[in-house]
Amino acid sequence: MHQPIATTRSATGIPTGRLAVWWVIASEIVIFGGLLGSYVMYRLLHDAWSIEAANTHTLAGATNTFVLLTSSLFVVLGHHAAEHGDGKKAFRYLWLTILGGFIFLIIKSIEWTGEIHHGFVMTKSLFWAFYYTAAGLHALHVIAGMVIMAIISFDTIKNKNLHRVELIGIYWHFVDIVWIFLFPLLYIAK
Amino acid sequence: MSAETSPKHYVKIWAILVVLLILSVLGPMLGIKLVTLLTAFGIAIVKATMVANHFMHLNIEKKYISYLLIGMVLMVFLFVGGTSPDVLMPEGQHWEKQVIEQPVELDHGGHE
Numbered sequence: 001m002h003q004p005i006a007t008t009r010s011a012t013g014i015p016t017g018r019l020a021v022w023w024v025i026a027s028e029i030v031i032f033g034g035l036l037g038s039y040v041m042y043r044l045l046h047d048a049w050s051i052e053a054a055n056t057h058t059l060a061g062a063t064n065t066f067v068l069l070t071s072s073l074f075v076v077l078g079h080h081a082a083e084h085g086d087g088k089k090a091f092r093y094l095w096l097t098i099l100g101g102f103i104f105l106i107i108k109s110i111e112w113t114g115e116i117h118h119g120f121v122m123t124k125s126l127f128w129a130f131y132y133t134a135a136g137l138h139a140l141h142v143i144a145g146m147v148i149m150a151i152i153s154f155d156t157i158k159n160k161n162l163h164r165v166e167l168i169g170i171y172w173h174f175v176d177i178v179w180i181f182l183f184p185l186l187y188i189a190k
Numbered sequence: 191m192s193a194e195t196s197p198k199h200y201v202k203i204w205a206i207l208v209v210l211l212i213l214s215v216l217g218p219m220l221g222i223k224l225v226t227l228l229t230a231f232g233i234a235i236v237k238a239t240m241v242a243n244h245f246m247h248l249n250i251e252k253k254y255i256s257y258l259l260i261g262m263v264l265m266v267f268l269f270v271g272g273t274s275p276d277v278l279m280p281e282g283q284h285w286e287k288q289v290i291e292q293p294v295e296l297d298h299g300g301h302e
Contacts, residue, residue, distance in 0.1 A: 013252050022255050026262045033266030041270065041277040062215050066208065069241075073204040076245045077197055173246045177238045184230035188218050 021167045025174045028141075032178050035137065039130045039185060052127040053190045055120055060111040061187035064104050065179060071100025072176045075149075075169040082166065087159035094153040094165065097172065101146040108139055131186055138182060141175045194250070203244045210237050 012019055043049050078093030112132075122132040149168050155161045210233050217229020243249040248256055280287050 012254075014255070022258065026258050029259060029262040030266060033263065034269060037266055037270035038277075041274050045278055058215065062211065065211050069204060069207050069211065072241060072245050073200055076200050080195065080197055080200070083195075170246050173241050176245075177241050180234050180237045180241070184214065184234050188214065188230040189226070190218075 015163065017163065017167055018170070021170050024171065028174060028178075032134075032137070032181075035130075035134055036181060036185065039134065042126060042130070043185075043189070046126070049127045050190050052120075052125060053186065055115070055118070056131070056187050056190075057111050057114070058187045060107055061183050064107050065183050067100050067104045067107070068176045068179050071097045071104070072173050074100060075165075075172045079166045079169045082156065082162040085159065085162065087156045087162060090162065090165050091153050091157040094149050094156060094168075098146045098149050098153075101142050101149075104142055105139060108135065134182055135186065138175070138178055141178070145172050145175055194244070195247070200244070203240055207237055207240060 010016060014022075074093045074096040078090045078097065081087075081089035081093060120128055122129050145168065149172070152161070152164045152168055156165055214229050214233040214237075217233075218226040220226075242259075248259075275282065
């Protein structure tokens with residue numbers, strides 16, 4: 001059977017598919033780093049942002065951090081199962097990870113609904129513009145990860161292309177790391 | 191199976207991450223700025239490093255991947271460092287800020 005180049009070639013000592021994911025993450029570091037760096041600069045400039053930040057919901061942010069950390073555990077266990085040729089187990093872990101993503105998005109939706117209801121909309125101030133942009137861009141990455149994971153899972157259950165579980169896992173862990181930094185910036189530093 | 195890639199090891203790392211999360215929420219409740227910085231941001235760096243090393247397996251990945259990612263982080267510091275004087279200072283050698291940003295108003299209608 002013909003194998004894709006990403007699976008078979010490893011001119012750099014790393015399978016090309018995995019190297020590509022690392023490059024994606026390298027570019028994502030600049031995207032999120034620029035956004036968070038700008039936020040930190042303006043946060044230092046405006047002491048009064050702590051008053052705005054006091055309106056974010058710490059419990060929701062902490063719960064979402066827990067959910068993402070747990071989903072990261074599921075996807076790394078899925079990777080472990082895939083490495084041992086157990087596609088069915090990897091499939092289950094992938095869907096548990098997707099479930100984690102759903103819970104994350106549901107909590108975020110409830111949280112945003114409350115904030116918007118209280119008048120904390122994106123155009124209220126620069127703080128809320130940063131808040132919705134950073135958390136929104138992160139949420140888009142969560143959705144993208146869930147969609148890719150769902151697509152990969154249907155091959156995984158047939159024990160096909162099991163190496164892809166690791167590739168989506170690396171991406172998902174990165175999304176987790178971004179949230180690890182967003183959480184103290186948006187919810188803790190009040 | 192290496193001890194660092196066993197399910198037991200992953201669960202142990204997850205448990206440590208959850209404990210660190212609890213500390214990062216409780217620490218700032220003391221209201222001491224240094225404790226807030228250490229518990230919120232210091233712990234975030236520790237948590238991110240643990241996820242990168244143990245879940246993304248950066249500790250056993252080719253070294254040049256770590257250099258690539260650290261290089262990108264340094265690039266962000268360079269960009270932010272280069273633009274920060276324009277944001278943080280009211281004037282420079284040949285310029286001054288024309289727009290004075292208004293402070294935000296107190297809002298007591300929040301939900302936490």
